[in-house]
Amino acid sequence: MEQDIRYYEEVDSTNEEIRRLVRAGERSPFLTVFAGKQTEGRGRRGRIWHSPGNGSLYMSMLVPVDFSVEKASMVTLLVACSVKRALETLSVEAKIKWPNDLVVSGKKVCGILTELYQMEEMGHFLVVGVGVNLSLEHLPKELENIAIEVKEPIGREVLGKRIRKVFIQVFEHFVKEQNLYFIKEEYQRALVHLNQQIRVLDGKTAIEGIARGIDDEGKLLVEQKDGKEIAVYAGEVSVRGLYGYV
Ligand code: BTN
Secondary structure (H helix, E strand, C coil), X not given: CHHHEEEEEEECCHHHHHHHHHHCCCCCCCCEEEEEEECCCECHXXXXXXXXXXXXXXXXXXXXXXXXXXXXXXXXXXXXXXXXXXXHCCCCCCEEECCCEEEECCEEEEEEEEEEEEECCCEEEEEEEEEECCCCCCCCHHHCCCCXXXXXXXXXXXXXXXXXXXXXXXXXXXXXXXXXXXXXXXXHHHECCCCCEEEXXXXXXXXXXXXXXXXXXXXXXXXXXXXXXXXXXXXXXXXXXXXXXX
């Protein structure tokens, strides 16, 4: 519903704004915040998400945890799939770099930040933030290689609302199934590293092998030299192809 969508010209971070709204008593599932600009946009692992207000999309949604909290990391993969589908409706073919970066022509076009919170009177909830770089304008030079200017002009709110709509559908499916089996095929087809040699960094540990897809819980399946397959949890890991960003 439209009243569950808030528009701001500028905020510190749309994720933070959702958190404030929840603290102030808002509870609507999928409450969504769009901002034209963020002054303290944040990325994963404490990184900054440059959000200069160049027509790019910055949005966050409040997601109820209607499932066991251990499954929260699966939601991030659902969001990645939703962004991919929404971009498709605008004729942009994106790949997914596990677990949740979207890649167009080898460059990261979208980042997803999922934050899990707990409040006494509410229990757990997720704040899912999505940033899609729709323009390179005002971005630092060093980001030109990881951001992309989408060719056709895309209204950020049109894209944002499509992402929200697709996400609500797949999320409801997920809550029924409690696993990712129903989107596994689609997700795997979109994997930028499928059947390629990768290195997965989990803190100090590096695992090398061939990416073979994901399991029903969204873990990345990596075939090691000895033929054994291991499943890597989508926590604090980063995947590197052997060349460049992807
Ligand atoms: C990443 O590091 O790849 C995740 C980036 C997530 C950025 C988005 S922009 C909207 C939302 N608000 C934030 O502060 N971060 C997320």
